[in-house]
Amino acid sequence: MTVFRLIITLLATSILGATEGVVTSNSVRLTDGETLASAMDKGALALNMGDVTFIAGYRQVTSIRQDPIIMRFDGQGSDAVKTWQRTDIDATAVDSRAVGLIWDGYERLYVLITVDGGSNDAGTVRRFTNNGWLRDYGSGGGPKVTVALRVDPNTGTPDTGTYIRARLSNGNTNSAVPTAIAFHGDTLVVQLSSFFSPLRVDRQRMTHDTGPSPFPWRVVFDPSLANARRSEAVNFDGVVDIPELPSRQVRLMVGDHEDASATVIVNQTVVARPSGSILDSGIYDPAAPCSFQLHDSIPSSLQ
Incomplete structure (x- = not known):
């Protein structure tokens, strides 16, 4: 499997x-x-x-x-x-x-x-x-x-x-x-x-x-x-400097290898594109429901 x-x-x-x-x-x-x-x-x-x-x-x-x-x-x-x-x-x-x-x-x-x-x-x-x-x-x-x-x-x-x-x-x-x-x-x-x-x-x-x-x-x-x-x-509501935003990268691993041809979706938001283009996934719950799509196949749930 x-x-x-x-x-x-x-x-x-x-x-x-x-x-x-x-x-x-x-x-x-x-x-x-x-x-x-x-x-x-x-x-x-x-x-x-x-x-x-x-x-x-x-x-x-x-x-x-x-x-x-x-x-x-x-x-x-x-x-x-x-x-x-x-x-x-x-x-x-x-x-x-x-x-x-x-x-x-x-x-x-x-x-x-x-x-x-x-x-x-x-x-x-x-x-x-x-x-x-x-x-x-x-x-x-x-x-x-x-x-x-x-x-x-x-x-x-x-x-x-x-x-x-x-x-x-x-x-x-x-x-x-x-x-x-x-x-x-x-x-x-x-x-x-x-x-x-x-x-x-x-x-x-x-x-x-x-x-x-x-x-x-x-x-x-x-x-x-x-x-x-x-x-x-800056200088409002106690802010001295604009705070940095949290940032995460999402990769789909198939077995022991990364599948750069997959589209990865987190909370219905695409966070990784085919051809190895990995997008910043921004702010989201890492435990949120995820799905993936291999090439043109039907999206599958990711357990």
């Missing part, structure tokens, strides 16, 4: 996660007719994996209006073909720009945009954040905040999202702009530069200890962006 075992190993920890994306503080102006080469020549934010490249920036719609633009190219160099392009993620008078990208090479693509106000127009990004941790911009206007969107990598269509913003003591929204993005297991980790005051996972303002703005702030979201699993900011 063949024995299958999951080997769970504690890895070095970090404040972000196993896989980092790209974030810029200087979103580049792009046009509808960009090629991969022209976008790269302009210094646009780019995320490349193999023959796939995602590009992000903004369109100058009017003299006072900017809208985010994201696009996907398949292929390399002059042979790259634009698979899709989205210019309608936020099509309002709000200044909004795409500033962050992360992709796992499979089905998980997240995009970060910044906005400087809210809108009730039909084209607002808020139509994607109705089920998010924070559903809207909040009160006031002017401070730049972040919106995280989960996007279908095959079509460019967002299916869910959340605002990420700070809040003043009078209830008005305050600035929170992204500085880094990462995957940690099944979670999305966003690090920000926040002004007073960042929010806890329960959406309440943190208690300020000391020091001037801005403050490093990290939020860890579930895959749907509906809930924040962790939220820590």
